[in-house]
Amino acid sequence: MVLVGVDLGFPHFDGELEELGLLAQTAGLQPVARIIARRKAPDAALFVGSGKADEIKMLAEHHGAVEILFDQALSPAQQRNLERHLGLPVNDRTLLILEIFAQRARSHEGKLQVELARLQYLSTRLVRRWSHLERQRGGIGARGGPGETQIELDRRMIGETIKRTKERLAKVKRQRGTQRRQRERRETFNISLVGYTNAGKSTLFNSLVKARAYAADQLFATLDTTTRQLYLGAEAGSVSLSDTVGFIRDLPHGLVDAFQATLQEAVDADLLLHVVDASNPEFTEQIAQVQRVLHEIGAAEVPQLLFFNKIDALPEEKLPLAPQDTYEVEGTQVPRIFGSAREGVGIDLLRKALAEAAVARRGSMARNEDGSLVSASDDFGTIATHHTNVSQ
Incomplete structure (x- = not known):
């Protein structure tokens, strides 16, 4: 190739x-x-x-x-x-990204999402390599031409399949919505892991909740959303933590649309735990790409906490001066924690920050019932105020 x-x-x-x-x-x-x-x-x-x-x-x-x-x-x-x-x-x-997604999807929902995206892509390319659509010669002196009728039939079949797949995905989306409403009734604090593909989200997820979600040093190791309960201590209690599909530069719009049901976990989250590969020299561009997708799916306003992962892969001269600080994302200072999910570095500090966010949300909910307008994001923003602002 x-x-x-x-x-x-x-x-x-x-x-x-x-x-x-x-x-x-x-x-x-x-x-x-x-x-x-x-x-x-x-x-x-x-x-x-x-x-x-x-x-x-x-x-x-x-x-x-x-x-x-x-x-x-x-x-x-x-x-x-x-x-x-x-x-x-x-x-x-x-097409390459679609092929990878087709290979990696495991859940019923994931397979439906990939099927829809592939069908939408292929529907515009019906005449690409379809030599079998050429009619054979027939009749008295008649010359066969392009098989327009066959192409129309194929387009109709693909269109009908797209329609059925969208209906099945809509059903899955309603089921997820029911599950989210149940969590909301229980007043569960919802955290979604987001980040560029291969930033280490699944490794961090496993480290936090002691799960066995598939994790590997490769692009798109995880496609299907996995949700587990994470206990953060007596005061914060248990929160809901979801591992979502990784983002990538030029993510096909068809995939963004098709994976709306999965990415809805990020839209409805109370906090986005944005995992960044600190060892990648292009991490600033990767952060920008993640932000673009968050804007596309309507999750740009959800509060974030940055976890700069893989610091064990950094040379000594590039190691952070402090374990936590703030980092500017689209003009806003966002709390940042340095660590290594694989080595367990920074996990305790991260759990503490997540617990503070959960407690802040619970406190804001109580104050709102008393008539105050303080929001969860306002309270979470105070977590970073005592951090030293150190640039990497």
Whole structure:
């Protein structure tokens, strides 16, 4: 497989195609070469232009590659034109992520969500490689043409399947809503783990609740939401902790829409525990990507607590000066704790901060009944006021 990246001048461009390579390996694919194209704007027909397309073709032939993978999303026409020009299957980042999700989904809900996203993606690409839709010659001197009727039937079938899948997901969403209302009636404090994929959310989840959720050093190790009760002491009591799917740069909009039921856990949370891979040099961009998705799903206003994970992988000169401080996220100072979920560093400090947030929420609920307008987020913000503001 040849990896292709197109630098259009955006600040988050991955010049080494490192993340795309990790995604390919996660899907069970083996990259054999990488190539970068630089353009001011995508070519309408081939995305990279004919000259660079010829270069990609020669590189693929030299390495014996059997597939081309683009780091950007391709239009159906661009994908079809590239395949004709290169003589090889061409796929993009969107389909790769969908394939990984299809491989990893375990729950009924997760499989439904992946199926919906894949169907919505493929519905625009019915004419991509469908040579079997060409009619055979028939009649007296008649020449067969493209099978328009067959394409229409396939589109109708996919449309009907999309409709059924949406209805089944709506049912799942109603069931989740019932479960959330039950938790609300019990006045449970709800915490959702969010963060960039492979930041260590599942490892932290296991460390906090002593669970056995699947955790691995790979992208999208967890797709299905897992919720457990976390006991935080006599005063705070038990809270609900949910591990959600990781976010990634250029997460396909179809997946954001399809995973709305799962991501609803983040929308309805009282607190987002935002896990960051402190050892990744691109962690600031990863935080920004997570914030973008939170805005898309309507969870941007939920209070956050940052956990800068994997400090055991930092060189000594980059270790934090203090175990906790605040970090600016979109103009707001957010409490931050440094630690390592794998080594157990910072977990006690994190549990204490979560307990303070739960107690603050309970106190605000009591005061609201007395007529006060103090909110849970206002109380949680005071947790950080005694922290030393230290930049990493």
